[in-house]
Amino acid sequence: MTASIFILTGAGISAESGVETFRDKGGLWSKVKLEDVATPEGFSRDPEAVHAFYNARRASLLGVAPNPAHYALARLEREYPGDVTLVTQNIDDLHERAGSQAVIHMHGELSLSLCVHCGAKAKAESDLSLALACTACGTAGSLRPDVVWFGEMPYRMNEIYEKLMDADLFVSIGTSGAVYPAAGFVAEARTAGIRSLELNLEPSDGTFLFDEARHGPASKLVPAFVE
Ligand code: BV8
Numbered sequence: 001m002t003a004s005i006f007i008l009t010g011a012g013i014s015a016e017s018g019v020e021t022f023r024d025k026g027g028l029w030s031k032v033k034l035e036d037v038a039t040p041e042g043f044s045r046d047p048e049a050v051h052a053f054y055n056a057r058r059a060s061l062l063g064v065a066p067n068p069a070h071y072a073l074a075r076l077e078r079e080y081p082g083d084v085t086l087v088t089q090n091i092d093d094l095h096e097r098a099g100s101q102a103v104i105h106m107h108g109e110l111s112l113s114l115c116v117h118c119g120a121k122a123k124a125e126s127d128l129s130l131a132l133a134c135t136a137c138g139t140a141g142s143l144r145p146d147v148v149w150f151g152e153m154p155y156r157m158n159e160i161y162e163k164l165m166d167a168d169l170f171v172s173i174g175t176s177g178a179v180y181p182a183a184g185f186v187a188e189a190r191t192a193g194i195r196s197l198e199l200n201l202e203p204s205d206g207t208f209l210f211d212e213a214r215h216g217p218a219s220k221l222v223p224a225f226v227e
Contacts, residue, residue: 005080006167006194007073008185009088009095012174012201013218018064019092023176038149047130047144054145055127057091058110066098069173069222074099076226085163089175089182091147106154106182112146115139121146154181164189170196171225174218177204186210199225 011021021027036042037053077084077100087104088095093111095103108114113124113132120136130141148154164170170189177183186209189196198204198213199221207213214221 004083004085004167005076005169005171006085006164006185006189007087007171007173008175008182009073009086009090009173010175010182011090012176013069013088013222014064014067014090014092014094015174015201016067016069016217016219017094019061019090019094023178034150038147039151040149041151043144043149051128051130051145054110054147055129058124058127061092061110064092064094066094067219069218070094070098070100072223072226077101085167087160087163087182089179104156104160106148106156106160108145108147108155110145110147113143114146115142116144117142157181161188164194165192167194170194171199172196172204172210173199173222175200175204177206197225 011019015021022029032053036046037050043050073086073095077086085104086095086100086102087106089107091105091108091110093109111124112121113128114121115134115136117134117139118137120134122135124145128143128145132143133140134142164185170185172186175182183206186196186206190209196210198207198210199218200215201217202215203213
């Protein structure tokens with residue numbers, strides 16, 4: 001075991017739980033145009049359609065559960081307290097439900113709303129819509145899902161880069177390596193001399209940049225890595 005591990009997860013880790021990925025065959029972005037639902041411009045054009053898209057995804061989380069890959073990462077964090085950084089691009093809460101304590105959601109969380117008026121974040125207890133008012137400032141129609149859309153700055157980037165640069169090993173799990181800045185982590189690790197490992201169903205866009213790549217389902221690869 002190395003001293004400090006930085007783990008990046010993507011949609012592939014939740015695929016076997018039944019959460020749809022984005023760019024696989026039949027994935028979310030083959031069904032809806034990302035410009036319509038995952039950009040600030042799309043939200044301005046048709047907020048109710050965007051709310052409906054995220055409300056449906058939030059509701060579908062009620063019917064899924066973590067898989068052995070999520071549980072293995074929670075175990076790793078418990079066994080090596082302080083030595084594991086877990087950054088996810090996923091907006092689901094399956095890492096938390098598996099027991100991970102300190103998950104960094106760089107693309108936000110489906111379970112939260114964000115007030116565009118005052119910036120308050122709150123638990124999205126029910127479906128979001130323009131009919132709701134912010135519980136912090138009282139403004140009506142100001143809530144959006146607390147997710148990072150294309151063209152927006154992902155969350156906690158300074159902290160993420162600090163943790164990455166402190167790591168001895170970078171592990172990328174279940175991500176196609178198509179979306180920046182996360183897709184650039186492997187190149188940054190490489191430049192800094194940090195070892196890197198890809199665990200993915202198939203070679204990602206950046207697979208050639210990793211020191212080692214293992215291909216197969218996360219539910220098998222991740223527990224085997226943690227053992
Ligand atoms: C930013 C959130 C500045 C909500 C998402 C040109 C024009 C315009 C913009 C750009 C451009 N070039 C670059 C950009 C920037 C842009 C970008 O990268 N665009 C790409 C498409 C070119 N990025 C941004 O705009 C980001 N902001 O750059 O700000 C900045 C600059 C520097 C430093 C800081 C900031 C904001 C990006 C946020 C986008 N938000 N959605 C939502 O979910 O609806 S994107 C979406 O993609 C999801 O969040 C998702 O997490 C993310 C990554 O996807 P993956 O997780 O990798 O999923 P994918 O389906 O692609 O792949 C799944 C993988 O799993 C596959 O490889 C598959 O083989 C594997 N798999 C499947 N099953 C399994 C498995 N693996 C293991 N086991 C299995 N069972």
